[in-house]
Amino acid sequence: MNAVIVGAALVRDGKLLAQQRAWPPGHAGQWELPGGRVEEGESEAFALARECSEELDVVVEVGARVGEDVPLPGGKVLRIYAATLVSPGEEPRAVEHRAVRWLGPDDLDDVDWLPADRLLLPAFRQLLA
Numbered sequence: 433m434n435a436v437i438v439g440a441a442l443v444r445d446g447k448l449l450a451q452q453r454a455w456p457p458g459h460a461g462q463w464e465l466p467g468g469r470v471e472e473g474e475s476e477a478f479a480l481a482r483e484c485s486e487e488l489d490v491v492v493e494v495g496a497r498v499g500e501d502v503p504l505p506g507g508k509v510l511r512i513y514a515a516t517l518v519s520p521g522e523e524p525r526a527v528e529h530r531a532v533r534w535l536g537p538d539d540l541d542d543v544d545w546l547p548a549d550r551l552l553l554p555a556f557r558q559l560l561a
């Protein structure tokens with residue numbers, strides 16, 4: 433089975449949270465959604481909640497799928513789920529990343545997304561509509 437990379441489309445007040453990679457050098461500075469590899473024995477929702485805790489230091493509730501799977505190099509796929517903060521007042525912080533930013537519908541084109549995420553922009557836009 434293809435390795436699944438899950439990503440969280442974390443929305444608050446009509447804005448989507450994006451984070452800026454600090455590594456590897458080829459992708460540093462580019463933007464993505466919080467997430468990562470689903471480890472053996474984990475559900476996708478569990479993996480997403482774990483990654484959001486590790487990367488943003490927040491607790492999230494995972495919702496419905498967003499967009500279609502996007503193939504990644506190496507036979508992996510990127511699969512996005514909507515997510516919300518369990519405590520909306522809690523502010524995500526960039527634990528491993530360079531920065532985090534809440535993007536409204538008009539800001540989605542302002543950042544340099546990873547290529548796979550760029551394909552998902554219509555789905556992100558629909559989610560914020």
Ligand SMILES: Nc1nc2c([nH]c(=O)n2[C@H]2C[C@H](O)[C@@H](COP(=O)(O)OP(=O)(O)OP(=O)(O)O)O2)c(=O)[nH]1
Nearest residue numbers: 437438439464465466467468469504510546548549
């Ligand atoms: N988290 C995340 N990864 C993405 C996105 N878009 C995209 O192409 N990717 C790619 C980049 C990486 O090749 C891969 C995820 O790597 P990662 O470094 O975040 O995952 P991980 O923490 O589980 O890393 P590892 O244990 O596999 O090294 O998916 C996205 O929006 N979010």
